[in-house]
Amino acid sequence: MQIAITTTTVSAHPHPKPLVSLLRPSPPHRVRIHPFSHRLSTTASAMASSVLPPPQQQQLTITRPDDWHLHLRDGEVLAAVLPHSARHFQRSIVMPNLKPPVTTTARALEYREEILRALPPGSSFTPLMTLYLTDTTSPEEIKIARKSGVVFAVKLYPAGATTNSQDGVTDILGKCLPVLEEMVRQGMPLLVHGEVTDPHVDTFDREKVFIERILAPLVQKLPQLKIVMEHITTMDAVNFVESCKEGHVAATVTPQHLLLNRNALFQGGLQPHNYCLPVLKRETHRQAIVSAVTSGSRQYFLGTDSAPHDKRMKECSCGCAGIYSAPVALSLYAKVFEQAGALDKLEAFTSFNGPDFYGLPRNNSKIVLRRSGWKVPATYAYGAGVIVPMSSGNTLEWLPSDQPEE
Numbered sequence: 451m452q453i454a455i456t457t458t459t460v461s462a463h464p465h466p467k468p469l470v471s472l473l474r475p476s477p478p479h480r481v482r483i484h485p486f487s488h489r490l491s492t493t494a495s496a497m498a499s500s501v502l503p504p505p506q507q508q509q510l511t512i513t514r515p516d517d518w519h520l521h522l523r524d525g526e527v528l529a530a531v532l533p534h535s536a537r538h539f540q541r542s543i544v545m546p547n548l549k550p551p552v553t554t555t556a557r558a559l560e561y562r563e564e565i566l567r568a569l570p571p572g573s574s575f576t577p578l579m580t581l582y583l584t585d586t587t588s589p590e591e592i593k594i595a596r597k598s599g600v601v602f603a604v605k606l607y608p609a610g611a612t613t614n615s616q617d618g619v620t621d622i623l624g625k626c627l628p629v630l631e632e633m634v635r636q637g638m639p640l641l642v643h644g645e646v647t648d649p650h651v652d653t654f655d656r657e658k659v660f661i662e663r664i665l666a667p668l669v670q671k672l673p674q675l676k677i678v679m680e681h682i683t684t685m686d687a688v689n690f691v692e693s694c695k696e697g698h699v700a701a702t703v704t705p706q707h708l709l710l711n712r713n714a715l716f717q718g719g720l721q722p723h724n725y726c727l728p729v730l731k732r733e734t735h736r737q738a739i740v741s742a743v744t745s746g747s748r749q750y751f752l753g754t755d756s757a758p759h760d761k762r763m764k765e766c767s768c769g770c771a772g773i774y775s776a777p778v779a780l781s782l783y784a785k786v787f788e789q790a791g792a793l794d795k796l797e798a799f800t801s802f803n804g805p806d807f808y809g810l811p812r813n814n815s816k817i818v819l820r821r822s823g824w825k826v827p828a829t830y831a832y833g834a835g836v837i838v839p840m841s842s843g844n845t846l847e848w849l850p851s852d853q854p855e856e
C-alpha cells in the first residue's frame with residue numbers, strides 16, 4: 451500500500467457531522483490511500499500547498515449529469531419517482547425488469563411513451579430504453595432495437611440473481627452467442643448484473659465468481675462487445691475492469707456501494723433499507739471502489755441503481771432488494787468525491803464518462819451544487835403507500851440547484 455498526494459485544487463475538508471453513521475472517517479486533507487501504484491503522483495508543490503488549504507468551496511457547477519442505471523418501475527410508482535430523476539439528470543438508462551419484463555423493442559417503445567407521459571410539464575428528461583435479455587431473444591430483435599433509435603443497451607440478468615430476474619438468462623455463453631454477436635455488429639452495449647446464482651457460492655462472493663466463470667470468458671470470446679458491469683461492489687470488479695480495454699468494458703457505481711460497507715446491514719439491528727443486490731461488501735472493497743472512481747479513470751460512471759420498493763415490501767419477513775436513491779444521489783456522490791479530496795474529478799464521473807462510453811453527446815446544460823444543508827424527507831408518498839429513500843431523515847450537504855430547501 452502506498453500513499454498518494456493528490457494535486458487537486460479542491461481540498462478543504464468540511465468536517466460535516468457524519469451523515470451516514472457507518473462511514474469510516476475520511477483520510478486527512480489531500481492524502482489519499484491508493485492501492486494502484488500506476489496512478490501515483492507525489493510532487494513537492496502538492497506537498498507544499500497542502501500546508502495552507504484554500505478556502506472551502508461553497509458551490510460547484512457541473513455539466514448536467516446522466517444516470518446510467520435507473521429503475522423507474524411503472525404506474526403509480528413511476529409517477530412518484532420520475533420527477534426526482536428528471537430534476538437532476540438529463541438522461542437515464544431505464545432498466546427493463548418490470549413485471550412482465552421489457553423483452554422486445556415494441557414493448558420498450560410503449561414503456562418509453564408511458565415514461566414521457568408521466569414527466570413533469572416542461573421537463574426535457576430523456577429515457578434511454580433497454581431490452582431484457584432472455585434465453586430466446588433473437589438476433590433480429592437486436593437489429594430492430596438498434597433501428598428504433600430509442601433502445602440503447604441490452605440487460606443481462608442471470609436468472610434468479612435479483613429483483614424480477616426470473617425470466618433472465620440461464621446460460622449466456624451457451625444460449626446467447628448469436629445475439630451477442632449481433633450486438634457487436636450493432637455496437638449495442640451489454641449491461642450486466644454480475645452475480646452468479648449458484649447456491650453453493652457464498653452471497654458475498656457472487657460478483658467475484660461471476661467475473662471468473664462468466665465475464666472473463668465472455669470478454670475473451672467477444673473482445674469487441676461493449677460491456678458495462680453494473681453496480682460494482684468489489685476490488686475484484688475494479689481489477690477486472692481495469693484489466694480490460696477502455697471503451698470496451700466500463701462500470702457503473704452506486705452511492706450506497708461508495709458510502710456503506712456491510713456493517714450497515716446490521717447496525718443496531720437488521721437494516722432492510724440498506725439491503726440491495728449485489729449486497730454491500732466489506733470495508734476494503736468499499737475503499738477500492740472509492741479509489742477507482744475518484745482516480746479520474748474514464749472507465750467508471752454514475753449509475754444510481756435507484757430501485758424503489760414500497761416500505762412494506764422492505765420491512766417484512768422476506769424483504770425486497772433495492773435502495774431508492776434518486777432524490778439524494780447527487781449530494782451523496784459529491785460527498786464521496788469531496789471526502790476523497792477529488793471534487794475536481796466529480797464532473798467526469800457524473801457527466802462525461804457515461805456519454806463518452808455510449809457514444810452519445812455530452813449534455814450542454816449545467817447544474818449547480820451548493821454547500822447548503824438540506825434534510826432528506828423520511829418517506830416519499832405514492833398512490834398506495836410510501837417509499838423510504840437512502841439517507842432518510844438525514845441532513846445532506848451539496849444541495850443540487852433545484853432541490854427544495856427545508
Ligand SMILES: NC(=O)N[C@@H](CC(=O)O)C(=O)O
Pocket residue numbers: 521547612613614643725726727728755757758771772773
Ligand atoms: N439492485 C437491487 O437490489 N434491486 C434492483 C435490481 C438490480 O439492479 O439488481 C431492483 O430492481 O429492485
Ligand SMILES: [Zn+2]
Pocket residue numbers: 612643680681727728
Ligand atoms: Zn442488478
Ligand SMILES: [Zn+2]
Pocket residue numbers: 519520521545755756757
Ligand atoms: Zn438495478
